[in-house]
Amino acid sequence: MNSNQLSQRLKAVADFVKDGETVADIGSDHAYLPCYLVKAQKIHKAIAGEVVEGPYQSAVKQVKQDELTEQIDVRKGNGLSVLSPGEVTTVTIAGMGGPLISEILENGKDRLEGVKKLILQPNISAVSIRHWLLENGWQIKDEKILEEDRKIYEVILAERSTVRQPLSQQELLLGPILLKEKTSAFITKWEHELIQLRNIQKQMEMAEQSSSLTEKKKQLEQKIVLIEEAIK
Structure with a gap:
């Protein structure tokens, strides 16, 4: 995997990003996702946030290597603390446990001002994310489930909504859209x-x-x- 060729998991996240959005990728690791999105000319500006020194340095290096320092701002900090309210339209968080993603969203609620879209890829316990979205005025608009290297991943796309989305216990656990589609994965x-x-x-x-x-x-x-x- 590199910034030209994403894993299927990250490609599924990238596919939920629409042209012209401003993206903050939290826990960006090597910043492959923002680099890929800018190179594909889907987006013009991105923020890559990373709390751990090693991955932060990897992200800085990757962005320099891809000559994207004008378009991608790599920032070191915990969760959504790297953002100012109104800075981005879309937040992506991929490759962490569902409870940790929910915690990042909860702790950084004040930084989500102006954010219209969340694209979340939990490695486990997507149910905790769905609970958080439901409680905090977000509606699940799309979901994807895929198998890669014998692991199964779910990707959730949520948008702000003033209408509370009614979800059953089964939909919360299994995913309202995934439950309808019932793919082999x-x-x-x-x-x-x-x-x-x-x-x-x-x-x-x-x-x-x-x-x-x-x-x-x-x-x-x-x-x-x-x-x-x-x-x-």
Whole structure:
């Protein structure tokens, strides 16, 4: 992977970016995504944010190498703290866990002023992102699920909305759009997840019972039912 040839995962994120948007890529790593978007002439300006020194230096180096220092501003800082309100129209966050992405969004709410679009690619627990979006005035407009190197990734596109999006527990867990489309990657992901959940269920059956365990068992059973209904 490089700034000319993205991984399928990052390409799916890039495909959700429309021409002329101003993008902040948070946790940008090598800044491959913003470099790719500028070189493809999809966008003219981008910010690459990175909190860790090593990846920050890699991003600086990549942007220089691609001769894009005029168009891409690499900034060091935690999450959305690298942004000023109104600076960008689109924020991308890819390659982290869903709870961490939600935390970044929550902690940087004040920096999201003027942002119309979020493109989020969690490695795990997309459900926590959907919960956050629902609670904070964002609507899920599109989703994609794909398999790459034996891993399955989900990409969520959300836009600001004044109307609260009604999502069922099943839609929150599995994704409202992914649930409708039910692609082969979707089925594979949730079949695999079911196997793991049933194993946990067996272990719980064997464990000493307590009120907290009973509650966890109930939640687990509900989750299993939601998945079974979706993929049967």
